[in-house]
Amino acid sequence: MSTPTAGTPSRIPISPIASEEEREQALRDYKVTIEYKHLKSHAPGGVYLIPAIENLRNFFGIIFIRRGPYTNGIFKFQLKLPPKYNDANTWPQITFSSYVYSPYVDEATGALDIKSAYANWDPSRHYLVTVLTYLKKIFYSKNFADAKANVTAKELAEKDPEAFRKKIDSCVRESQKNMYTNDEDSTAKFTEEQVSHRVLRDLLKHHIRNESQVTKQAVLAQIDKARKV
Template sequence: MSKTPTKIPVSPIASEEEREQALRDYKVTIEYKHLKSHAPGGVYLIPSMDNLRHFFGIIFVRRGPFTNGIFKFSLKLPPKYNDTDMWPQIVFSSRVFNPYVNEMTGELDIKSAYPTWDPSRHYLVTVLTYLKKIFYSKNFTDARANPVAKELAETNPEEYRKKVEECVRESQKNIYVNEEGSTAQFTEEQVSHRVLRDLLKHHIRSENQVTKQAVLTQIEKARNV
């Protein structure tokens, strides 16, 4: 006679932890969706392929001493993000000479701006807005990450600007050097891409001319170049 399999008891504590973690995961997806229309200008964030809490980002700096810089970074969230004092972590893969960025590790000092991380007031958009702000800031009173950069900015602005311009040029030079596994990839433009762009401009001059067949025709012409 067969016996009914003994049920393994499920710990109510573990079950509660699973529900709480599922809620945290859901909140992360909501925050990311919010970024589509509220991300600060020039800042882009793309999720990794295999981790809900790992993102790759880029900031294009449009004015100020870092003008034309293209700086890449990764953003990681701790497992219990959405709890108090669970700060996001941002690390630049591009070299950034800035009082708020540790030059050795590339990590952005978030805690100097947010000594307490309050999930009811602080979100992904909060930290990305702060990331953008450090490239335009003129006052580094609370900066601690790079004392050398801070001292130069305060005592020798001309030398500080030279160092900044160096890392801007380096960011442009390394634009096609992609971090392994990054979903934010830059690829060099191929000849066929330029030809296709010119063909589209020449043959499709108005919205009324945009059809699937018209575009496919120009793509085929570009392939034969």
């Protein structure tokens, strides 16, 4: 998985006359930027996270499910960090904007139950990649013994697996249907394919048949052709 580089937070400057509290907060903020940069090479496959434009501690994310019961699901979420994140027991918060039927997700709020998995959040061992790995894991879990967020879903999975699977199928279809419904402030938005996009894809397939032909000039030439459609 590769996390988009656009919007990567830069180093937080610390004023020489800042108070001790301001210095501590600036250090926390800097640690957040380091964690985000770390995601580029360590985040789980199929998970994409992009920071908000105006808020260092607010991220918009998408997970694409490639196998298992939630196959082809496209689930959007927000990840928020408390102001003192990087202190002990300052858990990240993940809330799905897409409907997710899972024993690990509160059906009413869309909140992922992180505290049950990590009763004590230890900043020396737990990071953004930790919680994103857990987020991915819930879509592939076969045993819900530790789930607490949606007891009804947990009981249904135990007593009537077929009905549980139908609920999952329904939420997958809903995620696909609402793929182009974007939160107003989201930095991770889907746009419907335009005719020019389809033409460009076909042109690229026809004129650029192997990696050795992929040059900036070749791609720009095909983009120029697509614009004229």
